[in-house]
Amino acid sequence: MIIINLLPEELRPIKRTPLPHLLSVVALLLALASMGWMFVSITARIAGTRADLAKANSELAGLKDVVEEYNALSAKKEQLENKINVIQEILSDRIIWSAQLHKLSTLTPNNFWYRRIRETSKTVTMERVQIDEKTGQAVLDKDGRQKLIRENIRRPMLEVSGYVINDEQGVNSVATLTQKTAEDPDFSSMFILDSPQITDSEYNGYSVRGFTLEYRIDTGGAP
Numbered sequence: 001m002i003i004i005n006l007l008p009e010e011l012r013p014i015k016r017t018p019l020p021h022l023l024s025v026v027a028l029l030l031a032l033a034s035m036g037w038m039f040v041s042i043t044a045r046i047a048g049t050r051a052d053l054a055k056a057n058s059e060l061a062g063l064k065d066v067v068e069e070y071n072a073l074s075a076k077k078e079q080l081e082n083k084i085n086v087i088q089e090i091l092s093d094r095i096i097w098s099a100q101l102h103k104l105s106t107l108t109p110n111n112f113w114y115r116r117i118r119e120t121s122k123t124v125t126m127e128r129v130q131i132d133e134k135t136g137q138a139v140l141d142k143d144g145r146q147k148l149i150r151e152n153i154r155r156p157m158l159e160v161s162g163y164v165i166n167d168e169q170g171v172n173s174v175a176t177l178t179q180k181t182a183e184d185p186d187f188s189s190m191f192i193l194d195s196p197q198i199t200d201s202e203y204n205g206y207s208v209r210g211f212t213l214e215y216r217i218d219t220g221g222a223p
Contacts, residue, residue: 107180108180117161118159122155125152157215159213163203164209173209196214
């Protein structure tokens with residue numbers, strides 16, 4: 001039997017090829033396969049990273065005692081360094097009084113005897129250049145000169161008092177002691193004569209000269 005299609009050509013159904021559908025299915029399968037491969041790859045990498053992390057944690061746990069000992073030693077080292085700094089600071093300003101008193105005794109002439117030797121202090125007024133706290137530079141006045149400010153400072157002093165009688169030449173001058181203390185490099189580097197006080201008097205019927213010598217103590221630190 002012969003089948004004849006009497007519909008006009010433009011109304012006839014178009015016969016479509018299944019190739020595009022096949023290509024879409026293939027593309028979908030490739031995408032799923034790629035995603036599956038990426039998932040497997042990422043999972044493997046995560047597993048490897050977790051294994052490395054577990055290994056590192058295991059090694060760190062094995063070094064726990066060493067780390068704790070190191071931290072303890074570091075803390076102890078810091079404490080010792082702080083103690084050393086404090087000791088050095090104390091020693092830098094420390095006065096070995098036994099040595100200094102022995103030095104003073106060797107400098108004292110035979111016609112001197114002491115009534116009192118003591119460490120004391122007094123307030124002195126000193127001038128210093130005013131420094132700008134923001135810039136760290138000296139403050140200048142309107143004439144361009146450095147501005148000076150006065151401040152009261154408590155300074156340590158060595159007070160030496162006593163009497164002097166006539167020596168073999170009949171002289172009872174305090175200058176023989178002050179000159180020796182000024183000329184001795186060790187003593188004068190630490191004790192600087194500030195304000196001597198001299199008085200004439202009698203002691204047990206003898207003519208004596210009383211003195212009080214104040215030496216400013218300078219240990220090399222800040223005033």
